[in-house]
Amino acid sequence: MTIDINIHKGGYVENEAIISNIQFQVNSGELVGLIGSNGAGKSTTLQAMMGVLPIVDGQVTIGTYGYVPERPILYEYFTLWEHIDFYLRVAGKENSLTNRAKELLEIFQLDHKLHDYPTTFSKGMQQKVMLILAFLDKHSTYILDEPFMGLDPQAMRKLLTILEELKAQGAAILMSTHALDTAEKICDRFILIDHGRILQQGTLASLRLAVKQDKASLLDIFDTLLEENHHD
Numbered sequence: 001m002t003i004d005i006n007i008h009k010g011g012y013v014e015n016e017a018i019i020s021n022i023q024f025q026v027n028s029g030e031l032v033g034l035i036g037s038n039g040a041g042k043s044t045t046l047q048a049m050m051g052v053l054p055i056v057d058g059q060v061t062i063g064t065y066g067y068v069p070e071r072p073i074l075y076e077y078f079t080l081w082e083h084i085d086f087y088l089r090v091a092g093k094e095n096s097l098t099n100r101a102k103e104l105l106e107i108f109q110l111d112h113k114l115h116d117y118p119t120t121f122s123k124g125m126q127q128k129v130m131l132i133l134a135f136l137d138k139h140s141t142y143i144l145d146e147p148f149m150g151l152d153p154q155a156m157r158k159l160l161t162i163l164e165e166l167k168a169q170g171a172a173i174l175m176s177t178h179a180l181d182t183a184e185k186i187c188d189r190f191i192l193i194d195h196g197r198i199l200q201q202g203t204l205a206s207l208r209l210a211v212k213q214d215k216a217s218l219l220d221i222f223d224t225l226l227e228e229n230h231h232d
């Protein structure tokens, strides 16, 4: 097990819980989708996992991780190369373009932009920069907050290939996403959250069983669970 989360309560200010009773694990070699409506508490859960949520009552066990934030975080006065260099230095790597960095730059077609400033890039290009930075170093865990945001179909396909490779190498990957069609195809398990609580978690088959609809899509399942929950 690479990620083990048991959060009783978590939030941004004292006495105001945004998330409660969040319990789940992500095993080595697993890709797990964190699914929920806008404001459900996905990013808050990811922040609690990374130890940056101000108020957390609970336990989080997690190895070293690569992180793709919900919105690109870029330094205004750093070129793309300087961003990569900075990340490599923090990771204790030599101050040169590693083979992995070259490979990622090629995959996401940013090799010709190395000396430009990412704050001037398009949304999708900025997202690619965040993906490159997250995948530069090898980690046991990856936390991806809406990684498909702004990507064109080719980049999306390339990201899916990278996720498959990381899984095959034994990484535990937790990904929040609104792209339910894609999530349904690629995730091994799902955690559905609403109002800061877990509605249901499991494989597609077990979720279908839970809503008694044997051909339901992930979106159908999520809709059904939301409706049941709001009627309770």
Ligand SMILES: Nc1ncnc2c1ncn2[C@@H]1O[C@H](COP(=O)(O)OP(=O)(O)OP(=O)(O)O)[C@@H](O)[C@H]1O
Pocket: 012, 018, 036, 037, 038, 039, 040, 041, 042, 043, 044, 045, 070
């Ligand atoms: N920095 C913050 N300070 C206070 N409250 C916050 C902060 N960030 C988020 N919240 C609140 O926490 C709740 C959950 O937000 P969160 O960002 O976790 O949702 P999300 O599931 O990631 O949504 P989305 O799909 O829109 O990204 C919301 O009510 C939001 O207003």
